[in-house]
Amino acid sequence: MKIATWNINSLTVRLPQVLSWLAANPVDVLCLQELKLSDDKFPLKELQDAGYHSAVFGQKTYNGVAILSRTPARNIVKNMAGFTDEQSRLIAVTLDTPAGEVRVINGYFVNGQAPGSEKFEYKMKWLTGLRDWLRTELHQHPNLVLVGDFNITVDDRDTYDPEGLRETIHHTTEERQHFLALLDLGLTDAFRMFEQPEKSYSWWDYREFAFRRNRGLRIDHILVSQALKPKVTSCVIDKSPRKNERPSDHVPVVVELL
DNA sequence: ATGACGGTGTGGCACCGA
Numbered sequence: 066m067k068i069a070t071w072n073i074n075s076l077t078v079r080l081p082q083v084l085s086w087l088a089a090n091p092v093d094v095l096c097l098q099e100l101k102l103s104d105d106k107f108p109l110k111e112l113q114d115a116g117y118h119s120a121v122f123g124q125k126t127y128n129g130v131a132i133l134s135r136t137p138a139r140n141i142v143k144n145m146a147g148f149t150d151e152q153s154r155l156i157a158v159t160l161d162t163p164a165g166e167v168r169v170i171n172g173y174f175v176n177g178q179a180p181g182s183e184k185f186e187y188k189m190k191w192l193t194g195l196r197d198w199l200r201t202e203l204h205q206h207p208n209l210v211l212v213g214d215f216n217i218t219v220d221d222r223d224t225y226d227p228e229g230l231r232e233t234i235h236h237t238t239e240e241r242q243h244f245l246a247l248l249d250l251g252l253t254d255a256f257r258m259f260e261q262p263e264k265s266y267s268w269w270d271y272r273e274f275a276f277r278r279n280r281g282l283r284i285d286h287i288l289v290s291q292a293l294k295p296k297v298t299s300c301v302i303d304k305s306p307r308k309n310e311r312p313s314d315h316v317p318v319v320v321e322l323l
Numbered sequence: 324a325t326g327a328c329g330g331t332g333t334g335g336c337a338c339c340g341a
Binding site: 078 | 331340341
């Protein structure tokens with residue numbers, strides 16, 4: 066059974082690409098970020114026709130997340146209890162999957178703009194809120210997967226220019242410490258459980274032929290709980306949609322569980 | 324080089340993303 070995450074940067078523009086990707090990659094669960102549309106504009110019917118239920122937490126213009134699944138979602142939670150947020154950045158569901166009952170948490174983490182900015186402060190607070198809330202979630206749901214656009218590179222392998230970008234946004238020690246704090250809760254970076262190609266990235270800037278030159282970042286992640294870790298059989302990045310016409314700047318990451 | 328490229332909004336550009 067497979068779970069995927071994909072920041073699609075506007076579902077309005079990318080719906081045809083999502084549908085064709087699902088047709089070629091019939092995953093059990095697809096977590097989307099940056100819908101950039103309100104709930105009433107969500108293409109429920111089109112995704113239903115493709116065989117997916119949808120749990121949606123939309124927002125006009127910015128943000129917005131959804132979880133598509135073969136089986137209907139239960140216990141849907143939008144944003145984190147105990148952390149008030151104006152922005153639609155997180156949705157959690159419980160799913161009955163071939164691998165048993167799994168809690169799937171899908172986040173569009175804060176970008177943060179630049180260290181020292183107000184948005185960076187918001188990013189740090191959001192990450193602290195996530196960790197506090199996740200502790201409870203993990204207690205209630207041992208089979209848990211946290212996926213999404215983390216907007217954090219984990220280490221130097223995740224960036225095309227580790228020296229030049231040191232301590233810039235997505236590369237700061239502070240952000241990486243927050244990532245490590247999530248691992249401390251008992252989560253594992255599924256991608257690094259396996260040997261991977263050198264210079265594997267999940268995002269490339271639209272500018273300066275960044276994809277062609279493979280100047281990218283790995284900022285989209287899949288974290289699995291300790292109970293699920295033994296069931297993980299693979300984790301891959303699918304670069305192919307970045308070659309589409311009008312692509313998202315991010316590509317899907319897919320984890321397979323027994 | 325505070326730009327490039329692309330999405331959104333009610334625009335004649337600004338804001339945001341990463």
